[in-house]
Amino acid sequence: MSEHNDTIDALSNESRTFAPPATFAAAAHINDGALHAEAEADLEAFWARQARELITWQQPWGSVLEWDLPYARWFVGGKLNVAENCLDRHVAAGFGSKVAIHWEGEPGDTRTITYADLLDEVQRFANVLRSLGVAKGDRVNIYLPMIPEAAVAMLACARIGAAHSVVFGGFSAQSLIDRINDAEAKVLITADGGYRRGEVFPLKPAADEALAHTPTIDHVVVVRRGGNDVAMTKGRDHWYHELMAEADPVCAPEAMDAEDLLFLLYTSGTTGKPKGIMHTTGGYLTHVAYTHRNVFDLHRDRDVYWCTADVGWITGHSYIVYGPLANGATQVMYEGVPNYPGNDRFWEIVAKYGVTIFYTAPTAIRTFMKWGADEPAKHDLSSLRLLGTVGEPINPEAWMWYHHNIGGGRCPIVDTWWQTETGGIMISPLPGLTVTKPGSATFALPGVNIEVVDDNAQPVEHGGGYLTLTRPWPGMLRGIWGDPERFVDTYWSRFQGRYFAGDGARLDDDGYLWLLGRVDDVMNVSGHRISTTEVESALVSHPAVAEAAVVGANDATTGQAIFAYVTLRGGQDVDVATLRDHVATEIGAIAKPKAIFFTPDLPKTRSGKIMRRLLRDVAEGRNLGDTTTLADASVVDELQRRAAETPSED
Ligand code: 7RM
Numbered sequence: 001m002s003e004h005n006d007t008i009d010a011l012s013n014e015s016r017t018f019a020p021p022a023t024f025a026a027a028a029h030i031n032d033g034a035l036h037a038e039a040e041a042d043l044e045a046f047w048a049r050q051a052r053e054l055i056t057w058q059q060p061w062g063s064v065l066e067w068d069l070p071y072a073r074w075f076v077g078g079k080l081n082v083a084e085n086c087l088d089r090h091v092a093a094g095f096g097s098k099v100a101i102h103w104e105g106e107p108g109d110t111r112t113i114t115y116a117d118l119l120d121e122v123q124r125f126a127n128v129l130r131s132l133g134v135a136k137g138d139r140v141n142i143y144l145p146m147i148p149e150a151a152v153a154m155l156a157c158a159r160i161g162a163a164h165s166v167v168f169g170g171f172s173a174q175s176l177i178d179r180i181n182d183a184e185a186k187v188l189i190t191a192d193g194g195y196r197r198g199e200v201f202p203l204k205p206a207a208d209e210a211l212a213h214t215p216t217i218d219h220v221v222v223v224r225r226g227g228n229d230v231a232m233t234k235g236r237d238h239w240y241h242e243l244m245a246e247a248d249p250v251c252a253p254e255a256m257d258a259e260d261l262l263f264l265l266y267t268s269g270t271t272g273k274p275k276g277i278m279h280t281t282g283g284y285l286t287h288v289a290y291t292h293r294n295v296f297d298l299h300r301d302r303d304v305y306w307c308t309a310d311v312g313w314i315t316g317h318s319y320i321v322y323g324p325l326a327n328g329a330t331q332v333m334y335e336g337v338p339n340y341p342g343n344d345r346f347w348e349i350v351a352k353y354g355v356t357i358f359y360t361a362p363t364a365i366r367t368f369m370k371w372g373a374d375e376p377a378k379h380d381l382s383s384l385r386l387l388g389t390v391g392e393p394i395n396p397e398a399w400m401w402y403h404h405n406i407g408g409g410r411c412p413i414v415d416t417w418w419q420t421e422t423g424g425i426m427i428s429p430l431p432g433l434t435v436t437k438p439g440s441a442t443f444a445l446p447g448v449n450i451e452v453v454d455d456n457a458q459p460v461e462h463g464g465g466y467l468t469l470t471r472p473w474p475g476m477l478r479g480i481w482g483d484p485e486r487f488v489d490t491y492w493s494r495f496q497g498r499y500f501a502g503d504g505a506r507l508d509d510d511g512y513l514w515l516l517g518r519v520d521d522v523m524n525v526s527g528h529r530i531s532t533t534e535v536e537s538a539l540v541s542h543p544a545v546a547e548a549a550v551v552g553a554n555d556a557t558t559g560q561a562i563f564a565y566v567t568l569r570g571g572q573d574v575d576v577a578t579l580r581d582h583v584a585t586e587i588g589a590i591a592k593p594k595a596i597f598f599t600p601d602l603p604k605t606r607s608g609k610i611m612r613r614l615l616r617d618v619a620e621g622r623n624l625g626d627t628t629t630l631a632d633a634s635v636v637d638e639l640q641r642r643a644a645e646t647p648s649e650d
Contacts, residue, residue: 016396018403018436020412024385028297028432035294035430039446046447047286047474051075054289054326055282056089058255065472070492070499071479072472073259074283081253082262082285083126083159086325087119088253099330102304102353103148106195106336113148115328118155121148124247125156125240131247132187132219132238136161136254139264141185141217143167143176143207145194146335149223149240150311151321153189154263161254163261165276168312169194169201171588173209175274179266180214182276183481187219189240193226197337200226211236258282264481265314267420268529269490270521272537276481277420285326287424287475291445292323295414295428296357297386304383306332307359308346313528314420315390318475319359323424338364343371347379347406358406359388359416363526365398365406366557373405381406386431388414391527392559393515399438417441417515419501420529421491423475426450427513440512448473450513452505457495460507466519467505468498521612523552523560530562530591532612538586539564542579544572549602549610550593553619561594563619565602565639595619597642601635615639 025031039046044064051061061078090098096116103111113121134140140162144150150166157164165183167176180188190207193200204222208231211217222230223240232239262281266274292298296305305324309315324331332353338346346368350358368375387407394402394415403413412431418424426448427441434442444450449471452460476499480487494500504516518524521532532550539548546569552560568574576596584592603611618639 016400016438018412018438020432020434021410024297024412025432027299028430029299030294030297030430031432033433035446043447043449043471047074050290050447051078051282051286051474054293055080055286056085057282058084061258061282067472069497070488072283072476074280074472074474075258075286078258078282079255080258080282080285081159081256082281082322082326083122083155084253085285086155086158086322087115087122090115090328091119095328098328100325101148101151102330102332104332104334104349104352105147106198106334106340111148118148118152118325120249121152121244122155122159123251124244124249125152126159126251127248128221128243129156129162129187130160130251131243132221134160134162134187137261138162138187139183139185140164141167141176141180141183141188143169143171143188143190143203144223144311145169145191145196145201145203145225146310146333147191147194147223147225148333149189149191151325151333154311154317154321155325158262159251159253161256161260163263165264165266166312166317167266168310168588169203170310170312170590172585173206174586175588176206176210177213178274179276180210180217182266183264184216185214186216187221188214188217189221189223191223191225192230193228195226195336197340200228202226202228202230204228204230208233256281259478261478263317265317265420267314268522268531268534269486270531270533272531272533274534275483275486275490278478278481279423279475280478283474283476284423285322287473288318288323289326290447291425291428292319292329293327294430295416295425295445296359296388297431298324298327298329298357300328300330303329303356304332304354305329305357305359306334306350306353306355308334308338308361308364309359309390314423315359318424338367339371342375343368344375344378347376347381350381350384351379354383356383357386357388358384359390361391361527362389362394362398363392363558365389365394365402368406369398369401370557373401376405381408384408384411386414387411388416390416390418390425392524393517394439396438403438412436413438415439415441417503417513421477421501422469422473423477426469426473427515437512440508440514442512444513451498452507452513453495453498457498462507462509464504464506464516466495467501467503467513467515468495469501470498517560523550523562525552525555525560525562525590526558528590530587534587535562535564535583535591535593538583538591539566539579541586542574542582544568544574545579546570547602549612549615551612551616551619553616555594562591563615564593564596565599565615566596567599567602597639599635599639599642601632603632603635603639
């Protein structure tokens with residue numbers, strides 16, 4: 001844990017506390033300890049009540065939980081349909097004309113989509129999928145910009161019992177190939193292109209590149225958004241609007257088993273191969289509905305909720321699509337970047353729609369800090385009543401800035417810790433109850449059991465250790481697609497009988513949790529998980545590269561930045577820009593190293609292991625500690641000299 005000492009020191013000086021404002025607390029869903037007491041008294045009864053009250057079941061479950069570590073089955077025997085829960089039941093209850101999505105395109109075009117509209121579109125698209133041969137149990141790939149059709153496609157899959165696998169639109173053709181082939185998806189849903197920073201970024205051409213290597217895909221559905229020219233392969237490719245115009249408007253929701261697969265979502269692990277995280281139906285929906293309601297204190301009759309994530313990440317799945325729609329929320333969905341046409345676009349949107357709950361990432365907040373407090377000050381942000389963060393630890397300075405400049409000093413902040421694997425929020429303040437400390441995610445939610453342990457799996461009462469979960473929870477991953485061994489190895493082997501999250505954490509004297517970042521070879525760049533090995537594999541796939549070592553170094557804006565050390569093959573030459581572009585082609589622009597250093601050798605131990613700690617020290621400009629285990633100490637002097645030169649950057 002030595003690399004976390006700086007963070008621990010910085011955080012232990014934080015002593016400011018913020019109690020929920022009395023008026024907020026008075027009107028909040030949760031403002032006393034009853035929910036905690038209920039969960040502690042009987043975990044299964046607690047979750048069963050959430051499932052009963054928040055979710056509509058077609059058939060009740062027999063047992064709440066069957067737990068055969070590490071395999072959990074929740075609400076066993078219960079039947080439900082996720083799309084029905086997100087749409088039909090709201091329309092049936094008289095909320096058909098309630099706005100589900102205020103969609104804002106980057107160029108400024110808008111769409112207002114009610115629950116009735118969304119139900120209609122989802123039913124039609126569900127029939128489209130069926131007409132293309134998709135049946136219950138099949139996988140469908142989705143590669144779309146932030147347009148409403150992304151939610152429609154996901155819900156249409158859920159309606160007919162097909163599992164979706166969404167690939168973030170910023171990922172490359174190669175990443176798409178890997179994910180389609182691993183899931184053996186039958187259909188791909190994509191768009192011609194989407195808007196980003198004032199320009200159309202093409203998606204269909206990347207999809208076409210991928211489609212040459214994805215034998216399982218029979219059909220491609222293309223949404224027209226960018227208006228860019230695209231090639232359509234006859235018989236395989238179809239325009240979304242053409243299929244929808246012909247589609248039958250009625251599609252009954254399929255009765256799904258609580259443990260049927262809802263979706264796969266690929267996430268980086270410590271090897272080069274992303275893991276297809278499996279989430280199922282009943283437990284996942286219960287978890288995201290419960291957390292969305294209570295962490296965001298959602299009052300569906302008056303709140304306008306906005307989560308700025310992309311649907312390609314778990315945050316978009318759980319807190320744009322499934323949680324908010326299951327709860328009948330009205331939300332904003334925005335297509336583009338925060339700085340188009342100006343640095344105040346987000347604040348303009350908050351004022352325009354009267355957003356009351358705003359959920360974003362620390363990296364975005366630090367970027368807003370750089371742009372200055374004048375940008376939010378141009379707009380009336382008085383509608384906001386609650387702020388949230390997710391994706392990485394938030395430093396106290398950014399928390400305070402967010403509190404003052406966005407929240408006007410009156411909004412509680414919920415710092416929510418969770419993972420693709422946990423499905424939903426696990427650690428967070430409850431905004432009407434919890435006294436917050438800037439930078440701390442505070443406590444486990446009712447129904448979630450956390451312990452920080454030391455190297456020997458002994459619980460730690462004070463100080464640092466590893467974050468573990470001691471009891472199953474409904475939204476937990478059910479496995480890694482096609483790789484049960486890796487599931488056990490990655491999450492359940494490090495500490496006997498516990499789920500190991502891969503994060504370090506510290507408990508302060510008041511029992512508050514402070515998340516300290518990953519303790520494995522997974523980097524967190526702007527809240528996105530990227531494995532060092534994945535970037536290394538991308539680099540060595542370039543013909544000029546012999547060997548590469550990648551580390552995540554602290555970065556004031558993005559949390560971590562990717563630093564790469566590369567040795568070239570004899571007689572080969574290549575420049576930094578070419579290699580950075582090569583990584584973008586292999587993985588996606590988010591994985592481009594911030595800096596690449598060429599070195600004749602990498603620092604290695606005598607047994608040949610690359611000394612990452614040392615490379616991180618170099619990248620962060622620290623004095624090097626003990627280098628006596630190095631095979632060749634002169635390598636390091638040379639690296640330090642090169643690192644002192646200014647790193648390249650976009
Ligand atoms: C939701 C999401 C998961 C990793 C996780 C942590 C880090 C996420 C916080 C956080 C400190 C937070 N899923 N992380 N939230 N660290 N405080 N509030 O981000 O699968 O993409 O990433 O992100 O390291 O393990 S994820």
